Amino acid sequence: MDINELLDILEKTYPDAKCELHYTTPFELLIATILSAQCTDVRVNKVTSKLFEKYNTPKDFVELGEERLGNIIKSCGLYKSKSNNIINTSKILLSRYFGQVPQTLEELINLPGVGRKTANVVLSNAYGVDAIAVDTHVFRVSNRIGIISSKNPEDTEFKLMEVIPKKRWSKAHHLFIFHGRRTCKSQNPNCIDCTIKCYCKYFKENRGNFN
DNA sequence: AACTCGGGGCA
DNA sequence: TGCCCAGAGTT
Incomplete structure (x- = not known):
């Protein structure tokens, strides 16, 4: 399979594929990405557009406090643990990083509430680092196409980096997410209208079910 | 690798 | 009600 050909087709299918989280600074992207889990x-x-009107820095969030932050973001799931993590991360950014968001994977994933996925989103979108963030969509789409056959997101990340040219890592992440949400859905994937079904192992194996 | 956590929205 | 959503942390 030619991965570049596949990505070319996805780019035509989803010309608007990009990060859809609202942010203007690395810190805001970090917060938005933690909330997006x-x-x-x-x-x-909806939450961040209100939140970032008044609060934009780790200092702002520490002063805001866990309780009030929890109230503001309660319209978004998991607010208790997320609020806790966001405040603790803000404190660490203040005490260890002069209020800045670090630019290495290792430093990022040591922040509370930040895993490989969130760290890679921040690196690739805010700092222009070549990285692939593996979320549920990227994982599912990669498995269905047949690029990977692992159950481990970290293995998936390394395999994708091996197969996809470095310059396309970040774009491939967004293309797979758009494809996963709009077409290659976890339930009832729309294989008939899929533009890359000729490359897809899942489609080949289930071809009989689509006629 | 396999859980658990967590809340709003929609069928 | 039951299931899903651009995961992380613990066992």
Whole structure:
């Protein structure tokens, strides 16, 4: 399979594929990405557009405090633990990083509430680092196409970096997410209208079910 | 690798 | 009600 050909087709299919989280600084992207876990980006944007009107820095968030932050973001799921993590992360950014968001994967994933996925989103979108963030969509789409056969998101990340040219890592992440949300859905994927089905192992194996 | 956590929205 | 959503942390 030619991965570049596949990505070319996805770029034509989803010309607007990009990060849809609302932010203007690395710190804001970090907060928005932490909030986006198990929560739709539409709902996250609703919360952050209000939140970032008044609060933009780690200092602002520490002063805001866990309790009030929890109230503000309660319209987005998981607010208790997320609020706690966001305040603790803000404190660490203040005490260890002069209020800045670090630019290495290792430093980022040591922040509370930040895993590989969130760290890679921040690195690739805010700092222009070549990285692939593996979320549920990227994981599912990669498995269905047949690029990977692992159950481990970290293995998936390394395999994708091996197969996809470095310059396209970040773009591939967004293309797979758009494809996963709009077409290659976890339930009832729309294989008939899929523009890359000729490359897809899942489609080949289930071809009989689509006629 | 396999849980658990967590809340709003929609069927 | 039951299931899903641009995961992380713990066991």
